[in-house]
Amino acid sequence: MTQVERHTYDVVVIGAGGAGLRAAIEARQRGLRTAVVCKSLFGKAHTVMAEGGVAASMGNVNSNDNWQVHFRDTMRGGKFLNNWRMAELHAKEAPDRVWELETYGALFDRTADGRISQRNFGGHEYPRLAHVGDRTGLELIRTLQQKIVSLQQEDFKETGDYEAKIKVFAECTITELLKDGDKISGAFGYWRESGRFIAFDAPAVVLATGGIGKSFKVTSNSWEYTGDGHALALRAGATLINMEFIQFHPTGMVWPPSVKGILVTEGVRGDGGVLRNSDGKRFMFDYIPEVFKDKYADNEEEADRWYTDPDGNRRTPDLLPRDEVARAINSEVKAGRGSPHGGVFLDISSRMPAEEIRRRLPSMHHQFKELADVDITAEPMEVGPTCHYVMGGVEVDPDTAAAKVPGLFAAGEVAGGMHGSNRLGGNSLSDLLVFGRRAGLGAAEYVEGLAARPEISQSDIDGAAERAVQPFDPQGGGVEENPYTLHSELQQSMNDLVGIIRKAGEIRQALEKIDEIKGRIPNVAVEGHRQFNPGWHLAIDLYNMILVSECVAKAALLREESRGGHTRDDHPAMSANWRNRLLVCSTDGTDVSVVEQPQPPMREELFQLFEIGELEKYYTEEEVAAHPGRKA
The missing domain is CATH 3.50.50.60 (FAD/NAD(P)-binding domain)
Structure with missing residues (x-):
């Protein structure tokens, strides 16, 4: 026992x-x-x-x-x-x-x-x-x-x-x-x-x-x-x-490699910071989606007025929703207009006095000074998309x-x-x-x-204990596997194939890799004892990461549209028919299954809060017509 x-x-x-x-x-x-x-x-x-x-x-x-x-x-x-x-x-x-x-x-x-x-x-x-x-x-x-x-x-x-x-x-x-x-x-x-x-x-x-x-x-x-x-x-x-x-936050550190991905708060842009490409251009004005055209400034002068007078002017596109900004940065880098280390520049130094930056953004100032030897009160930061939130x-x-x-x-x-x-x-x-x-x-x-x-x-406790210690005595019968190696392979595959821009063929490659790693999991072996054993901790975490990664990849393959944090290069448009379809994942203990489920309709008084023109960009004509009385 x-x-x-x-x-x-x-x-x-x-x-x-x-x-x-x-x-x-x-x-x-x-x-x-x-x-x-x-x-x-x-x-x-x-x-x-x-x-x-x-x-x-x-x-x-x-x-x-x-x-x-x-x-x-x-x-x-x-x-x-x-x-x-x-x-x-x-x-x-x-x-x-x-x-x-x-x-x-x-x-x-x-x-x-x-x-x-x-x-x-x-x-x-x-x-x-x-x-x-x-x-x-x-x-x-x-x-x-x-x-x-x-x-x-x-x-x-x-x-x-x-x-x-x-x-x-x-x-x-x-x-x-x-x-x-x-x-x-x-x-x-x-x-x-x-x-x-x-x-x-x-x-x-x-x-x-x-x-x-x-x-x-x-x-x-x-x-x-x-x-x-x-x-x-x-x-x-x-x-x-x-x-x-998956939300890729648009601004993570990109240099040096040891800190790549560490978050740069959106508060930098909220307090006036702007994004620039290698030409020094504020490129976000080129990426305002049609659905947001009436909400965001389309030139620098108007955007700068907004920072000082939020009541009367449209918003700066540097503060578009995160998915839009992340995709814009990705496009600039792919077009060869990125920063030296594969990101873009986030500039607050030209927008605010140094003392004010240190007062309002003390953690950011400390983070870049200590980790990248960059003084954000005097020079721009290099930033790029980083996996941030599910x-x-x-x-x-x-x-x-x-x-x-x-x-x-x-x-x-x-x-x-x-x-x-x-x-x-x-x-x-x-x-x-x-x-x-x-x-x-x-x-x-x-x-x-x-x-x-x-x-x-x-019996449930005994079974859970037996599964927990399996890496100390792997039963797969094959070559012993290092948990760190498998983790690295999973991370690379998810990053490259199910990342910010996705294609059906690449997602299938990721699923094949996940299946391969699942087959190697029974051979994961760790040395030593249970005390102070990070290899064992990672081996246990791997079970979870592989299961969840399979959910992400299978759902990403099924949703044939681009919406929010899911961008399909082979299906670049957002579809109103996909708006009311949720993808639901479950498991039988071995494999993940994904099925469609209709989204419950919004309560009428909430539906009425939106303007007709906006609703037509997200809903089918039949759905919009079924809600008379909405705002003109």
Whole structure:
């Protein structure tokens, strides 16, 4: 019988980023015993890398802003493939979540009259991002962490035990979700330091594990982003949606090679920075899509006026939605107008005094000075697209964040639907606050409504333990494989063949490579013991990355159009017929299957928020005609 450390909780939250911490706070405040399990150290979640701000229509800088405008911007950014109910809830509740953070102790930048300051960002009609310089994610995590600590102090006063109702299990990896029949019964994992096994008996699990970026060679994502939550949900019987949509953030560092992909916040452009090619030209004016022609400035003089007078002028194309900017940069580089190291130039030094740059963008100034020996107050940055975010994730109920498996919930980047085919900058932090809270609430209500707790069987624990240690005794019968080699091959294949520009033939090549790697996985071998063994950690992560990469590639092959973060060179146009078709991934434990599913129609009063001309660019004529009374 497997030796395993056992813990009993009501709710287990996997992931300690913004979504996970907000879910844990909500569950704890409902009186449930809650565990937070994080792969890295507490406070080191990838949320700290979010720099620009939290999108919320508070109207502090422009009083014309409201939830309806935010909803419209989100749907436009996602090319109308968003789950409209999630976009509605997000737009309505984001301001409350930001003000709530302030009551927790968050220290936002302020306007001259003392309100929370808000900055411009790509795809947002008005200045909407509440920010803390360019370190907003760090402040968010610091604030939520402190709220967890304050709840623990409350518990100590009441029970004499800091961890009576909420406990953090840091540097702990979950490898499998456990079930009793069709219901979640808990989770199995191991301590990364010692390799000892651990099991959580819990009727509800909230996935808040973030994204999948480490399946790609060039990424802004940290080492934790290996698609764990996506894969855990799939293997437990849940479904994933929109996995073909990968956001390549337009501005990652391109030099030196050791830091290639590290994020350069959109806040640089939000504060006035502009993109230039090797000829010094502001090229984004050449790439304004027809659907945005009436929203964005078409010359430098008009765009520059917008920076100083956001009320009366159209927006600068440097702040088009991220998918549009990334494709434009890619086109400039391919045309031979790129920077010396394969990107383009991002210039803030000619747009703002040096002292103001250091005040508003302290992290960016430090990052480029230390990592690239570039002083952004005096010279431009070299930037290029980097794999940044996956719009796809676990298919959830928009109101409760519940997956199709009873007892399983998901929030943040691991959940699908909210962002459609492309996420607007700043919507990630408000997304994880809004749906982190809803996931914690949904999990609490689920547990409170159970007649009996599901139970973990010893055979399930034994099986999970056996699968976890397989790399120490591979059973494939072939030549032993190095996990680092397989990971490198997977990353290169995904980057080259299922990257920012896709073609059917290349995607098929990627699927062939994924199949080949799947066949070599049983031969993955690691040396040494379970203590302090990064090779073993990567071997386990590989199972997840391969499964999720197969979802991405198969969905990308099926969707024969270009929309948002999915660009098919052989199908360059966006099709209204594909707008209402979602691609849903599931697995039988061996292979991934992808099927089409119709998108639920938008509620009538939300449909009426859009103008006829805009709707006709996304919907069929029949669909538009079926909604009389919409705006002319």
